[in-house]
Amino acid sequence: MDQIIGNIGLLFEFPVVNLKILLDGIMIGALFALAAYGLALVWGVMNVKNLAQGDFVIAGGYVAWTLDQNGIHPFLGIPVAFIVMWIIGWITYKLVIKRVIERDLFTSLLATFGLAIMFAQILNLMFGSDTQSIQLDMPTLYFADGFIDVPMSKLVGVVTALCLAFGVILFMKRSRMGQAIRATAQDARAARVLGIDTDKVYAFTFSLNSAICGAAGAIIVMAWVIQPFYGITYSIRAFVIVTAAGLGNLPGVIAAGLGIGALEQYGSHIFGIGYQQAIAVLLLLLVLFIRLLQQRRKRQVLQ
Amino acid sequence: MTILRPIFYLALLAFIVAAPFIAPEFRTQLATLWIFIILSMTWDMTGGQMGYNSLGNILFYGAGMYIAAVVGIAIVYNVGEYTNAAGGGIYKFTDTQYFLGMALGLVAAGVLCAGIAWILGYLLFGLRGPYFAIGTLGAAIAAGELVSNWEWVGGGQGIALPVYPGDDYENAKLFFYYLFAIVGVILFIFLRWFYSTRFAAAINAIRDDEEKAEAMGLHTLRYKLITWSIAAFFVGIAGGISGYQLIHFEPLETAFQTINLGIFMVVCVLLGGKGTLWGPIIGAILFHVVKEVTWNYLLGWQWVALGALIVITVVYFQDGLMGWLARVKPEWFGERVMEKPDMVAEPAE
Amino acid sequence: MTKIIEVNNVSKSYGGVKANTDISIEVQQGGITGLIGPNGSGKTTLFNSIVGYHPIDSGSIRFEGKEISKMQVQDIARLGLLRTFQQTRIYGDMNCVENMLISMPHRKMTIREAFTTNTRADHDRAEHLLDFVGLYEKRFLRSGSLSFGQQKLLEFAMALMNEPTVLLLDEPTAGINPTLINGLIDRLKRANSEFGITLFIIEHNMRVIMNMADSIYCLAHGELLASGTPSEIQGDQRVVDAYLGAH
Ligand SMILES: Nc1ncnc2c1ncn2[C@@H]1O[C@H](COP(=O)(O)OP(=O)(O)OP(=O)(O)O)[C@@H](O)[C@H]1O
Ligand SMILES: [Mg+2]
Numbered sequence: 001m002d003q004i005i006g007n008i009g010l011l012f013e014f015p016v017v018n019l020k021i022l023l024d025g026i027m028i029g030a031l032f033a034l035a036a037y038g039l040a041l042v043w044g045v046m047n048v049k050n051l052a053q054g055d056f057v058i059a060g061g062y063v064a065w066t067l068d069q070n071g072i073h074p075f076l077g078i079p080v081a082f083i084v085m086w087i088i089g090w091i092t093y094k095l096v097i098k099r100v101i102e103r104d105l106f107t108s109l110l111a112t113f114g115l116a117i118m119f120a121q122i123l124n125l126m127f128g129s130d131t132q133s134i135q136l137d138m139p140t141l142y143f144a145d146g147f148i149d150v151p152m153s154k155l156v157g158v159v160t161a162l163c164l165a166f167g168v169i170l171f172m173k174r175s176r177m178g179q180a181i182r183a184t185a186q187d188a189r190a191a192r193v194l195g196i197d198t199d200k201v202y203a204f205t206f207s208l209n210s211a212i213c214g215a216a217g218a219i220i221v222m223a224w225v226i227q228p229f230y231g232i233t234y235s236i237r238a239f240v241i242v243t244a245a246g247l248g249n250l251p252g253v254i255a256a257g258l259g260i261g262a263l264e265q266y267g268s269h270i271f272g273i274g275y276q277q278a279i280a281v282l283l284l285l286l287v288l289f290i291r292l293l294q295q296r297r298k299r300q301v302l303q
Numbered sequence: 304m305t306i307l308r309p310i311f312y313l314a315l316l317a318f319i320v321a322a323p324f325i326a327p328e329f330r331t332q333l334a335t336l337w338i339f340i341i342l343s344m345t346w347d348m349t350g351g352q353m354g355y356n357s358l359g360n361i362l363f364y365g366a367g368m369y370i371a372a373v374v375g376i377a378i379v380y381n382v383g384e385y386t387n388a389a390g391g392g393i394y395k396f397t398d399t400q401y402f403l404g405m406a407l408g409l410v411a412a413g414v415l416c417a418g419i420a421w422i423l424g425y426l427l428f429g430l431r432g433p434y435f436a437i438g439t440l441g442a443a444i445a446a447g448e449l450v451s452n453w454e455w456v457g458g459g460q461g462i463a464l465p466v467y468p469g470d471d472y473e474n475a476k477l478f479f480y481y482l483f484a485i486v487g488v489i490l491f492i493f494l495r496w497f498y499s500t501r502f503a504a505a506i507n508a509i510r511d512d513e514e515k516a517e518a519m520g521l522h523t524l525r526y527k528l529i530t531w532s533i534a535a536f537f538v539g540i541a542g543g544i545s546g547y548q549l550i551h552f553e554p555l556e557t558a559f560q561t562i563n564l565g566i567f568m569v570v571c572v573l574l575g576g577k578g579t580l581w582g583p584i585i586g587a588i589l590f591h592v593v594k595e596v597t598w599n600y601l602l603g604w605q606w607v608a609l610g611a612l613i614v615i616t617v618v619y620f621q622d623g624l625m626g627w628l629a630r631v632k633p634e635w636f637g638e639r640v641m642e643k644p645d646m647v648a649e650p651a652e
Numbered sequence: 653m654t655k656i657i658e659v660n661n662v663s664k665s666y667g668g669v670k671a672n673t674d675i676s677i678e679v680q681q682g683g684i685t686g687l688i689g690p691n692g693s694g695k696t697t698l699f700n701s702i703v704g705y706h707p708i709d710s711g712s713i714r715f716e717g718k719e720i721s722k723m724q725v726q727d728i729a730r731l732g733l734l735r736t737f738q739q740t741r742i743y744g745d746m747n748c749v750e751n752m753l754i755s756m757p758h759r760k761m762t763i764r765e766a767f768t769t770n771t772r773a774d775h776d777r778a779e780h781l782l783d784f785v786g787l788y789e790k791r792f793l794r795s796g797s798l799s800f801g802q803q804k805l806l807e808f809a810m811a812l813m814n815e816p817t818v819l820l821l822d823e824p825t826a827g828i829n830p831t832l833i834n835g836l837i838d839r840l841k842r843a844n845s846e847f848g849i850t851l852f853i854i855e856h857n858m859r860v861i862m863n864m865a866d867s868i869y870c871l872a873h874g875e876l877l878a879s880g881t882p883s884e885i886q887g888d889q890r891v892v893d894a895y896l897g898a899h
Pocket of ligand 2: 697
């Protein structure tokens with residue numbers, strides 16, 4: 001308890017600490033937002049709530065890590081992770097997701113939970129349960145008399161994430177496939193009548209999501225750490241963000257992603273690093289509860 | 304039929320009593336089987352009968368384990384000091400202390416878990432479908448993480464309980480087998496009656512169309528809370544017994560094992576057949592046997608195989624054994640025969 | 653007679669669409685009140701507002717003198733104010749008798765009573781009511797396999813099983829075979845006179861509603877156009893215009 005009060009006191013005593021925490025939170029939050037954007041895409045287009053989301057992220061991270069171990073520059077790891085996870089996403093779609101789209105939501109949720117367990121365990125068998133990261137040969141920037149340290153690697157990571165997000169959004173707006181995806185999201189039946197091959201759209205969307213997650217993971221492993229069983233927390237964060245922002249609300253997803261990142265950093269500063277996972281999950285309950293109260297005022301439930 | 308039924312149940316009961324002597328080398332596995340059966344049957348109360356698919360019932364298992372252990376310790380020692388010593392051996396329990404502590408602990412586990420379900424339910428039962436599943440999963444994960452940071456109950460180290468009195472380890476195995484069996488049999492008898500009540504019809508209505516049920520003035524929230532609390536009561540007791548059986552347990556891998564037991568119970572129910580009395584039991588037996596038999600041959604790939612089993616069950620075999628049987632042999636399911644139009648003309652009784 | 657439902661100046665819009673504007677309506681206890689109006693005139697919206705399906709923008713709704721416009725659906729239903737759906741809602745996987753037994757008035761039950769098995773008398777009552785609406789022969793059929801009209805009848809029987817004080821019926825005769833309509837009118841009247849249930853009925857079939865109701869309200873374009881006895885409504889030029897010129 002004293003510890004907690006002390007930690008809170010620190011925030012007031014040294015206001016720059018707030019800045020550091022916010023900065024840290026926003027940087028990791030940008031990557032949460034990326035994974036959440038993928039989730040919102042899959043959720044909105046094919047109404048599948050993918051609990052394996054975080055495991056795609058971690059898998060992408062291990063792709064980049066493996067390359068790095070073999071002497072290939074980690075920046076190259078990002079596109080490679082994108083492609084590898086695209087393929088894995090496509091296979092996953094063909095084998096499993098395709099068969100659960102039309103079923104009730106619990107089916108897809110449970111199926112993807114099963115996938116999440118499989119992915120985590122396979123990664124564990126392949127890479128062991130130690131945490132891993134890639135050491136980049138990059139300087140750390142210091143501000144405010146050294147109170148704030150920003151590793152270049154994180155900065156580069158965030159910028160890459162922004163570029164990726166921008167690319168995907170542009171793609172969704174401009175390309176024919178992007179238009180087909182948006183049409184299918186609006187009304188799959190109407191899209192089929194108009195001659196859109198929705199199965200192809202679904203396969204593409206799911207693969208794209210998986211690829212986005214993979215790239216996000218490749219960025220994460222450069223500046224943060226990964227571990228085979230971290231996936232579920234990333235999935236939950238993605239859910240928190242999408243639930244808080246709502247579907248098809250891109251600015252909302254970004255804001256919620258950055259917000260979640262910052263809140264988590266604050267939480268682990270105040271309560272201690274051991275509580276980081278707990279905070280991520282408790283934020284889920286908090287967001288669900290707030291949404292519930294909102295709906296209740298509309299005499300509705302959250303479904 | 305009317306004479307066969309009591310005979311069947313008596314034979315079953317005799318088999319349950321005799322099982323640990325028929326296969327003495329499998330006593331521990333048989334006890335574990337009862338855990339699966341209890342968790343599956345209680346999961347089906349909300350998942351199969353009420354349409355609320357929880358992914359977080361394991362929370363009550365973990366909470367029950369901790370509550371029973373803490374109460375059992377607290378009647379003799381200071382819990383904080385005890386857990387700090389990490390079972391350093393200076394803490395002795397007499398037989399009376401052991402059994403009294405366990406008894407009180409199990410009662411507390413059941414009652415408090417029911418209370419936890421009631422409170423959590425207020426928050427979570429406003430959520431429908433996938434949100435409920437994710438919300439409960441979140442609650443279970445959060446519980447595990449919080450407990451693993453809570454030094455008073457041993458933090459990440461967990462708790463080491465006293466061992467079963469006496470030197471003969473077989474006695475302990477038998478004791479825990481029968482304890483689980485008693486809980487399981489009571490639960491079965493309870494559910495047999497429970498599913499025949501108006502209350503159960505009401506929770507079925509909630510499953511089939513909750514909006515309609517609300518429009519008909521059912522106390523939907525109250526009924527949901529009661530159902531989940533009853534389920535949590537039994538799960539809590541099962542968790543409590545497990546703690547004493549395991550002797551040492553820790554928060555994330557043993558107590559709040561979200562991705563192991565937490566999801567297995569769902570798979571058991573799906574395998575056997577949702578929303579039936581026997582489905583969860585049959586599913587639990589099936590799952591447990593398959594798991595025990597194949598475990599050692601899978602050379603490290605067990606958990607991957609289990610994940611695959613979940614996916615396959617969900618995707619291809621969701622109606623479960625009972626659902627499949629009901630399709631191929633509808634006449635085995637008594638009243639379904641009445642649905643055939645040609646039977647309708649018959650006068651009632 | 654006393655007013656059992658009072659709707660005062662209720663407005664409700666969906667985004668830009670004004671589905672109800674400033675509607676005031678009274679339903680007399682023990683009577684049969686009709687609600688008519690062209691398609692899309694806001695009748696179902698008004699029902700939904702009364703039973704709590706959505707928040708209203710402004711106005712007040714009272715049931716037996718109690719303000720209910722902020723209450724949740726199930727709390728309102730538990731006061732004894734029940735509705736049937738325009739698109740029927742029944743428990744499709746259960747047979748008719750099970751549907752009826754589930755519709756027992758749980759609001760009148762204690763928890764203890766809920767934890768008992770249905771009695772012979774409950775079964776008899778369920779079958780009696782199924783007989784009342786003409787579904788006795790079908791009582792063991794899966795209700796989802798019934799025709800739309802039969803499902804409507806089942807939903808009506810379920811509502812009766814629930815022993816409501818007031819029953820809001822959304823187009824009870826839609827989808828019912830014309831030859832059966834007279835029988836249905838008769839049953840609705842009997843539900844009103846024998847079971848003492850106040851009825852508030854949306855109906856497109858003029859013959860039906862003129863035959864049953866003691867007073868009728870007519871909506872058009874979300875506004876209250878006219879109200880009065882059936883003969884007053886029948887003679888009201890605005891009502892005739894609304895129906896003929898409804899486009
Ligand atoms: N959920 C909704 N969202 C948006 N608009 C709605 C919604 N429900 C109804 N409306 C609109 O409100 C208006 C009134 O609809 P309402 O269903 O109340 O009509 P009604 O009088 O019951 O018609 P009908 O006789 O065809 O059943 C219509 O213009 C309809 O399009
Ligand atoms: Mg209508």
